[in-house]
Amino acid sequence: MSAALDLALCALILGVGLASMAGRGVFRAAIFFITYGLLVAIGWARLGAYDVALAEAAIGSGLTGVLLLAAHGRLRRLRAAAESLSRFNLPAAIAGGGVALSFGWAWFALPVPRAPDLTYALPQAGVGNPVTAVLLNFRAWDTLVESIVLLAALIGVWMMARDADWDAPLGLRYHARPSGVLASFGRILPPVGLIFGVYLVWAGAESTGGAFQGGTVLAAVGLVAMMAGIMRPPRVAQGAWRAALVLGPVVFLGSGLAGAALGAGFLTLPEALAKPAILTIEAALTVSIAVTLALLVLGPPDEGGQQA
Amino acid sequence: MSLTIFALTGAALIGLGVYGLLARLHLLRRIIAFNLIGSGLFLFFGATGARGEILDPIPQALIITGIVVALSASALAVGLVVALAQGSGRASLPEDEDAEGRAP
Amino acid sequence: MTPLVVVLSLPLLTALSAIAVPASMRVTVALGGVVTTLIAALWLGGVVWHGGPVVLVLGGWQPPIGIVLRADGLAAALIVMSALVIAAVAAAARYEMAPTPAGPRASFGFWPLMLLLWAALNAVFVSRDLFNLYVGLELLSLAAVALVAISGTAQALASAMRYLLFALAGSLLYLAGVVLVYATHGTLDITLLGARVPSPVDALALGLMTAGLLAKTALFPFHVWLPPAHSAAPAPASALLSALVPKGSFLIVMRLWFEAMPDLAAPSALLALAAMGAIAVIWGGALALVQARLKLIVAYSTVAQLGYLFLVFPLAGGDGINQPWAAGAWTGAIFQALSHGLAKAAMFLAAGIYIAAVGSDRLGDLRGLARALPMTSFAFALAAVTLLGLPPSGGFTAKYLLMTSAFASGQWVWAIVLAGGGLLAALYLYRPVAALFTREIRVRPRAIPRAWQAIPLALAALAILLGLLSAMPFDLLQIGRPKPAEDGL
Numbered sequence: 001m002s003a004a005l006d007l008a009l010c011a012l013i014l015g016v017g018l019a020s021m022a023g024r025g026v027f028r029a030a031i032f033f034i035t036y037g038l039l040v041a042i043g044w045a046r047l048g049a050y051d052v053a054l055a056e057a058a059i060g061s062g063l064t065g066v067l068l069l070a071a072h073g074r075l076r077r078l079r080a081a082a083e084s085l086s087r088f089n090l091p092a093a094i095a096g097g098g099v100a101l102s103f104g105w106a107w108f109a110l111p112v113p114r115a116p117d118l119t120y121a122l123p124q125a126g127v128g129n130p131v132t133a134v135l136l137n138f139r140a141w142d143t144l145v146e147s148i149v150l151l152a153a154l155i156g157v158w159m160m161a162r163d164a165d166w167d168a169p170l171g172l173r174y175h176a177r178p179s180g181v182l183a184s185f186g187r188i189l190p191p192v193g194l195i196f197g198v199y200l201v202w203a204g205a206e207s208t209g210g211a212f213q214g215g216t217v218l219a220a221v222g223l224v225a226m227m228a229g230i231m232r233p234p235r236v237a238q239g240a241w242r243a244a245l246v247l248g249p250v251v252f253l254g255s256g257l258a259g260a261a262l263g264a265g266f267l268t269l270p271e272a273l274a275k276p277a278i279l280t281i282e283a284a285l286t287v288s289i290a291v292t293l294a295l296l297v298l299g300p301p302d303e304g305g306q307q308a
Numbered sequence: 309m310s311l312t313i314f315a316l317t318g319a320a321l322i323g324l325g326v327y328g329l330l331a332r333l334h335l336l337r338r339i340i341a342f343n344l345i346g347s348g349l350f351l352f353f354g355a356t357g358a359r360g361e362i363l364d365p366i367p368q369a370l371i372i373t374g375i376v377v378a379l380s381a382s383a384l385a386v387g388l389v390v391a392l393a394q395g396s397g398r399a400s401l402p403e404d405e406d407a408e409g410r411a412p
Numbered sequence: 413m414t415p416l417v418v419v420l421s422l423p424l425l426t427a428l429s430a431i432a433v434p435a436s437m438r439v440t441v442a443l444g445g446v447v448t449t450l451i452a453a454l455w456l457g458g459v460v461w462h463g464g465p466v467v468l469v470l471g472g473w474q475p476p477i478g479i480v481l482r483a484d485g486l487a488a489a490l491i492v493m494s495a496l497v498i499a500a501v502a503a504a505a506r507y508e509m510a511p512t513p514a515g516p517r518a519s520f521g522f523w524p525l526m527l528l529l530w531a532a533l534n535a536v537f538v539s540r541d542l543f544n545l546y547v548g549l550e551l552l553s554l555a556a557v558a559l560v561a562i563s564g565t566a567q568a569l570a571s572a573m574r575y576l577l578f579a580l581a582g583s584l585l586y587l588a589g590v591v592l593v594y595a596t597h598g599t600l601d602i603t604l605l606g607a608r609v610p611s612p613v614d615a616l617a618l619g620l621m622t623a624g625l626l627a628k629t630a631l632f633p634f635h636v637w638l639p640p641a642h643s644a645a646p647a648p649a650s651a652l653l654s655a656l657v658p659k660g661s662f663l664i665v666m667r668l669w670f671e672a673m674p675d676l677a678a679p680s681a682l683l684a685l686a687a688m689g690a691i692a693v694i695w696g697g698a699l700a701l702v703q704a705r706l707k708l709i710v711a712y713s714t715v716a717q718l719g720y721l722f723l724v725f726p727l728a729g730g731d732g733i734n735q736p737w738a739a740g741a742w743t744g745a746i747f748q749a750l751s752h753g754l755a756k757a758a759m760f761l762a763a764g765i766y767i768a769a770v771g772s773d774r775l776g777d778l779r780g781l782a783r784a785l786p787m788t789s790f791a792f793a794l795a796a797v798t799l800l801g802l803p804p805s806g807g808f809t810a811k812y813l814l815m816t817s818a819f820a821s822g823q824w825v826w827a828i829v830l831a832g833g834g835l836l837a838a839l840y841l842y843r844p845v846a847a848l849f850t851r852e853i854r855v856r857p858r859a860i861p862r863a864w865q866a867i868p869l870a871l872a873a874l875a876i877l878l879g880l881l882s883a884m885p886f887d888l889l890q891i892g893r894p895k896p897a898e899d900g901l
Contacts (some may be wrong), residue, residue, distance in 0.1 A: 002310060003309045003313070006310040006313050006314065007313055010313050010314065010316075010317040013317055014317060014320055014322070014324075015323070017324055017344055017348075018324060019323055019339075020340055020344070021327065021328035021332070021340070021341065021344065022322055023323075025336055026334055026336045026340075029336070030336070030338055030340065033340045033344075035344065036344075036347075037347070039395065040347055040351065043314060043317075043351065044354065046310070046314075047314060047354050047355070047358050047363075048310075048355055048358065048363050049358075049363065049368050049371075051372060052314060052350075052354065052368050052371050052372060052375075055371075055372045055375050055376075056347070056375060057375075059346060059375050059376060059379050060343070060375050060378070060379070063379055064343060064378075064379055064382050066384050067379075067383055068336060068339070068340065068382075068386065070386075071336060071386040071389060071390055072336065073390070074390045074393075075316075075336070075390065075393050075399050078390075078393045078394060078397060079397060080393035080398055080399040081399070082396055083332075083333075083334040083337065084333070086331055086332055086333070088331075089327070089330065089331035091327070091330070092327045092329075092330035092331040093327055093328055094325035095326055095327070095329075095330055096324060096326040096327030096330070097323055097327075098323075099322055099323045099326045100319045100320050100322060100323025100324075100326075101319075101322075101323075102319075102616055103315075103318070103319035103322055103352055103588075104316055104319045104320075105615055106592055106595075107312065107315040107316065107319065107352070107355075107356075108612050109611070109612050109613050110356065110359075110393055110595055110596055110611075110613060111596060111611055112359075113356070113357075113359040113360040113364070113595075113598065113608075114596075114597060114598030114599075115357070115360050115362075115364040115366070116364075116476040116477050116597050116598055116599065118365070118369060118477065121473065121477050123737070130316065130345070130365035131365045131368045131369050131372070133365070134365050134368075134369035135369045136375070137471060137473075138471065138473045138477050139365075139366075139478065139479055139543075140470070140471055140542075140876055141371060141470045141471075141479050141544060142370075142373055142479070142543065142544050142547050143371045143373065143533075143571050144549060145535060145544070145547045145548060146376055146377060146547055148424060148427075148528065148531070148551060149376070149380045149547065149550050149551045149554060150376060150379075151428075151431070151528075152525070152528050152551055152554045152555050152558065153380035153381070153383045153384045153554055154383075155431070155521055155524055155528075155558060156384045156387065156521075156525070156554055156555070156557065156558030156561065157384060157387035158520075158521065159517065159518070159521045159525075159558050159561050159562050159564075160387045160388060160390065160561060160569075161517055162394070162564070163515045163516075163517050163564065166515075166516050166517045167516075171327055210372070212376055218680070236520065239319045239432070239434060241430050242431055243432050245431060245432075246429075246431055246432045248426040249424070249428055250425070250428050251366060253421055253424060253425060253428075256421070257421060258368075259413075260414075260417050264472070265353060265357075265468075265469070265470075265471070265472050266413075266417045266421075266470060266471075267470050267471045268470075268471050268472045269337035269471065292387050293379075295384075296379075296380075296383040299387060299390070300387065302657060316545070322588070329581070334559065335573065342580050342581075342584065345584050346584060346587075349584070351590055351685050352591065353594075353595065354589045355596035356591075357592075357595075366594075367594065370543050370594075373543075373547065374587065377546075377547060379555065380550070380554060381550065381576075381580055381583075383578055384554055384557065384558065384576065385573075386578070388557075388561060388569060388572055388576060389573070390571045391569050392566070392569045392570060392573055395565075395566035395569055396566050396570070397671060401557055401570060401573060401574055401577075402570060
């Protein structure tokens with residue numbers, strides 16, 4: 001029964017993935033991709049990887065999808081959204097088929113699994129969720145650099161602004177009617193979303209959740225509030241927003257350096273302090289991730305065309 | 309059984325993404341193709357990490373990191389596509405259009 | 413341990429500060445961080461020189477649970493070279509990326525992006541964990557692509573997009589290999605992998621990782637993105653991109669083949685790598701010969717110079733037990749990476765000065781500029797000496813080591829490539845040098861501060877010093893050197 005369910009799910013994933021690559025029109029492709037991401041998230045849940053399922057749904061499908069749809073809207077106004085119908089490309093098919101077959105072969109050629117033994121390490125990690133323990137303790141250096149990759153992408157996106165627009169607010173202007181659906185939605189959603197986002201970060205220590213998943217929810221809350229006109233989009237010149245961007249990485253790096261200064265070692269969390277330290281780092285990271293993700297979706301400062 | 313299904317689905321998705329990346333010229337389509345390759349790879353990885361008696365948390369953590377890194381790259385790429393279209397009115401690379409013999 | 417922590421964290425902290433502080437303080441903060449990190453890099457070099465490799469077990473978790481960083485002689489040499497190049501770039505950027513000539517957008521972005529690129533390089537140079545290297549490479553690539561786009565022109569944006577497509581494809585290939593490695597061996601640590609139980613999946617994993625890294629290193633035939641991207645960026649950014657960024661991915665190739673999986677070094681694979689390198693030397697040189705703009709000549713020269721690096725594989729290879737030349741070839745390739753970094757940064761910074769002086773880098777417009785800008789032009793010529801591999805430069809030491817290995821092992825084909833590449837470099841560098849030193853003046857140059865003119869000269873002089881004082885870097889590189897670098901692959 002369960003294998004049949006997985007087979008059906010995987011067939012669906014492949015079909016929707018295929019639809020996002022085939023046919024004409026990038027809008028259609030983006031919609032299929034969002035659907036695809038949600039199906040893959042179900043797949044992760046089936047594998048028992050709930051943290052990954054949440055990350056895939058929030059970031060892989062949701063945020064990436066919003067980015068693609070926003071870009072499509074801008075391209076349409078620039079008359080660059082149209083796509084030529086593509087013919088079947090044999091060399092590309094051979095390359096894709098070859099790669100797929102190699103991985104298929106590799107799956108059957110893999111030796112018995114040799115996962116590292118975490119039984120002694122996990123109780124010292126300070127958190128009950130093993131994925132959080134890996135992300136914020138065992139492999140904290142990865143996570144620190146990753147939070148900075150996100151920031152580098154934002155600085156890069158800002159570099160796409162036209163020089164004349166540099167002092168403008170970030171992103172295109174949205175105008176929601178005060179009595180419209182978006183405005184009411186924008187008043188109701190933020191408090192609910194805020195609670196849910198903070199809960200995800202808090203829960204991440206012991207069960208499913210985490211800074212990246214919670215930060216994504218908070219970013220969505222902020223974006224809805226801005227689209228509803230409750231919050232104004234920031235400008236690059238506003239120092240408080242820039243400080244919020246760097247808060248998480250600074251606290252993370254600072255705690256790592258404190259470990260080195262106190263003699264424990266760089267990025268070392270003594271067992272007694274591990275839990276409060278991880279929760280502090282996650283709280284600060286969540287703020288920065290939420291702001292960075294929201295600003296990534298808004299895009300560079302743009303004084304250009306108006307949008308309803 | 310289920311793990312094999314997920315792993316082979318991952319392998320097929322990687323191949324599908326490679327096809328789209330090479331065959332499609334619109335840059336947004338190529339960004340979607342990159343994300344397909346990435347998520348197929350992660351699905352394969354997740355299946356390998358689930359083979360043992362307990363679910364290995366390290367692949368899961370690496371996959372979450374990978375998803376965030378992929379989003380960062382996609383965001384920069386999307387920003388570049390829009391900026392490119394602002395300057396040139398096109399969302400594909402000039403040499404690809406020449407190879408195709410026509411502007412899309 | 414302390415200097416390693418400083419070298420890793422200070423560029424990051426400075427980048428974060430440069431983002432957060434008001435515009436008026438940005439350059440001061442950035443330059444303070446650059447100077448302090450340079451001192452820490454030299455300190456780290458000294459510590460490795462005296463005490464051997466510096467190892468940092470992050471969080472106290474030994475692999476396969478955690479990540480280990482290790483600064484051996486190779487990493488320390490690259491960290492010191494990068495610090496010297498970035499200090500020079502930062503000094504030049506004070507003039508070129510100031511808000512008046514560059515605009516507030518570019519002057520905002522340049523400093524944090526340069527510092528993030530630096531942090532990524534240092535992290536990549538010391539990391540022993542394959543996935544951590546992936547995250548570091550992504551930071552490196554995203555910062556590099558943004559530095560190309562910073563120019564804002566339609567051409568720069570198209571070049572940046574092409575660069576990003578190659579960089580992302582390279583990352584995914586690399587990541588695919590990493591996934592297979594972990595699935596097979598349950599570890600990502602290079603040292604542990606060196607002692608792994610071999611598996612049939614290893615060859616596929618190594619092939620995927622290497623292909624991805626070659627795309628990022630712009631080895632022929634994956635080089636097409638490099639010249640337009642490196643020439644479209646502002647000159648200080650071009651210097652970073654050409655001198656430093658490809659060295660990150662090249663170092664990982666070296667670590668994979670010499671340290672993680674030396675047992676997979678089949679002669680045919682080594683031959684293929686070197687053949688691509690040889691074609692890059694010839695093809696890059698030939699295309700440099702026909703360019704009309706100085707920055708494009710210098711960028712195509714990078715394609716050629718990176719090609720030399722890959723000659724190391726067959727020269728340090730073979731199946732014999734006694735291969736005294738292997739150590740020479742390995743060290744020669746690293747010398748090539750170091751001297752090319754210093755000389756190429758000098759050339760791009762010189763090109764930036766010419767562009768500031770006459771508003772163009774077309775060879776016709778540069779005619780006679782040596783009289784108005786003698787220091788800069790002398791620096792360009794001196795850097796050319798290194799790229800040609802003439803004594804007493806660092807480039808000469810590199811080619812001498814590679815050449816003697818080629819003769820000692822009877823592989824004279826690679827010696828022909830080395831000699832022919834030098835000849836091509838002489839031809840393509842003769843054109844700009846001749847234009848600069850001609851007597852007639854085409855365009856009346858704007859005045860350039862003398863301190864700015866001196867910056868490329870300092871770098872070019874360092875590239876020569878690398879050859880004159882080659883004993884010290886030579887010994888540094890032997891510290892913590894992997895066994896296959898001594899015995900051959």
